Amino acid sequence: MEKHAEKSSPLGDILIIIAGLFWGSMGIFVRHLNSLGFTSIQVACLRLVTAGIIFALILLIKEPKGFKIKAKDIPLFLALGLVSILFFTCCYFTSIRLMTMSTAAILLYTSPIWVMVLSVIFLKEKITSRKMIALVLAFAGCVLVSGFGGKVTLIGVLAGLGSGLGYGLYSIFGTFALKKYQPLTVTCYTFLIAGFGSVFVSNPADMISKIQAAGSIPKLFGFVLLTAVVTAVIPFLLYTIGLNKTTASKAAVLATVEPAAATLFGFFVMKESVGPVAVCGILLVFTAITVLSVRTGKE
DSSP states (O other): OOOOGGGOOOOHHHHHHOOOOOOOOOOHHHHHHTTTOOOOHHHHHHHHHHHHHHHHHHHHHHHHHGOOGGGGHHHHHHIIIIIIIHHHHHHHHHHHHHHHHHHHHHHHTTTTHHHHHEEEEIIOOOOOOHHHHHOOOOOOHHHHHHTTTOOOOHHHHHHHHHHHHHHHHHHHHHHHTTTSHHHHHHHHHHHHHHHHHTTTEEEEEEEEHHHHHHOOHHHHHHHHHHHHIIIIIHHHHHHHHTTSSHHHHHHHHHHHHHHHHHHHHHHHHHHOOOOOHHHHHHHHHHHHHHHHHHOOOOO
């Protein structure tokens, strides 16, 4: 009963892959802001709040009526902003703090597994052999790219699994929201709510003092603006539009291009070394994407 396959289109796949490539550049921006003294949660707050404001301005200019939502759908948008985006961010950065980045990344990319299971339960999607093969290839590729992990703690593992669940829930909640609202409305409210929520967990007084101590405030805000546009506004808008054109489980697997992209950005931009194991992981991720993207005669 794969009704969603009917709405699947190459454009949706391409948009999600491009979104993953943009997300892969996040480390470049986060490292710079970390070097200025901001914690990972504070960086997330700056990114979420700025992106929410940008989405609101775009919606105000392009489609003011897009701000209108039904009261009964408020819980859905709260779930998108708080249960998905903010919860995923807090869990992910907690996992990074307690363990290595590679271990946190492996646990984050359990998200396609969560999405595939939840899609069967809530969206009535069918698990096909091709999806399962792509899922195994993508997860194995993420493990190889991340370098098999390292330091492990129970709370860190639970937080990492929580990040994968929260990340995956965006596809589930987003699919329901997109049945009623335009992609821009969905992303706008998601980030406004997530940004508002992030203020309460980012120690705002400390963050303000760091902003004041950063030197050139206009230069800092320019960089934060660029960070929000490149790592949130563009990719989330592309992902949400793409999600409207394909299935949630397929979108989650296609998005695993992110760690492969992050590794390539690290190599070309940050001059980091990339070993043969990571290269094999990148190839596995792209193989998974190819498996999902090739259409059979039946389709």
